[in-house]
Amino acid sequence: MPIENKDVTWVEEPIIGFWEATFLPAIIEGLKTTVKHVTNYQPTTEFFPEEKPTLPLHYRGVHRLNRDDQGRVKCVACMMCATACPANCITIQGAQAPWEDRDKYPSSFEIDELRCIFCGMCEEACPVDAIELTHLYDLTGFTRDEMLFDKEKLLGVFDQTKDTGYDPVRTHRGRLGPASDFEQLPSLSPATSVQSDDRSARSSSSGVIQGRAVMPSSWESVNDKIEKGK
Ligand code: SF4
Ligand code: SF4
Numbered sequence: 001m002p003i004e005n006k007d008v009t010w011v012e013e014p015i016i017g018f019w020e021a022t023f024l025p026a027i028i029e030g031l032k033t034t035v036k037h038v039t040n041y042q043p044t045t046e047f048f049p050e051e052k053p054t055l056p057l058h059y060r061g062v063h064r065l066n067r068d069d070q071g072r073v074k075c076v077a078c079m080m081c082a083t084a085c086p087a088n089c090i091t092i093q094g095a096q097a098p099w100e101d102r103d104k105y106p107s108s109f110e111i112d113e114l115r116c117i118f119c120g121m122c123e124e125a126c127p128v129d130a131i132e133l134t135h136l137y138d139l140t141g142f143t144r145d146e147m148l149f150d151k152e153k154l155l156g157v158f159d160q161t162k163d164t165g166y167d168p169v170r171t172h173r174g175r176l177g178p179a180s181d182f183e184q185l186p187s188l189s190p191a192t193s194v195q196s197d198d199r200s201a202r203s204s205s206s207g208v209i210q211g212r213a214v215m216p217s218s219w220e221s222v223n224d225k226i227e228k229g230k
Pocket of ligand 1: 090111
């Protein structure tokens with residue numbers, strides 16, 4: 001669309017005379033603003049650390065690694081969080097799990113809290129709710145090394161925050177999480193849009209859920225609500 005002359009605001013360069021050159025008009029204008037703020041005082045300053053800030057519910061602070069009901073780290077070393085992390089600040093070493101209910105666990109897990117941008121992508125990516133961001137915001141340290149949070153430290157944050165009320169544990173079932181309970185998901189077969197007579201639907205390979213799975217009561221109630229349009 002062509003620009004018409006009436007759409008343009010032409011600004012002329014001001015001519016600075018003797019009076020303006022003394023800067024007195026600008027100083028008086030500035031003092032007027034100062035007096036206005038002094039006489040109409042509306043403080044917005046938060047007096048931290050004497051007064052603690054009120055944080056929004058979705059605040060994303062220091063990470064924690066959650067424990068299951070047996071006190072073990074929930075993480076299954078799937079690397080999803082490290083892959084999703086845009087700051088590349090998660091380092092995980094997986095090892096064979098010493099427990100029967102999972103294949104792997106993290107033998108070491110480290111987050112560089114100084115590189116982290118607290119975007120929350122890691123907790124979004126985690127299939128077993130093992131990593132979460134908490135409301136802890138006053139993170140300090142004297143050295144860079146102190147800001148590298150290892151597995152023990154991250155588990156310590158869990159111990160410190162799980163009962164505060166701000167950071168409830170999302171998965172209370174003591175299991176690893178919805179994705180790890182794959183066999184207990186409601187049957188959606190075929191999981192993809194393939195037809196039942198398609199040979200890929202009869203495949204035993206992963207990606208197709210076969211058979212009728214037992215549905216936990218919590219899933220049932222959610223499905224009921226969906227069907228009832230609630
Ligand atoms: S919050 Fe974002 S930047 Fe920080 S570790 Fe998680 S994914 Fe990486
Ligand atoms: S996404 Fe979750 S389970 Fe996977 S490595 Fe990260 S914290 Fe562990």
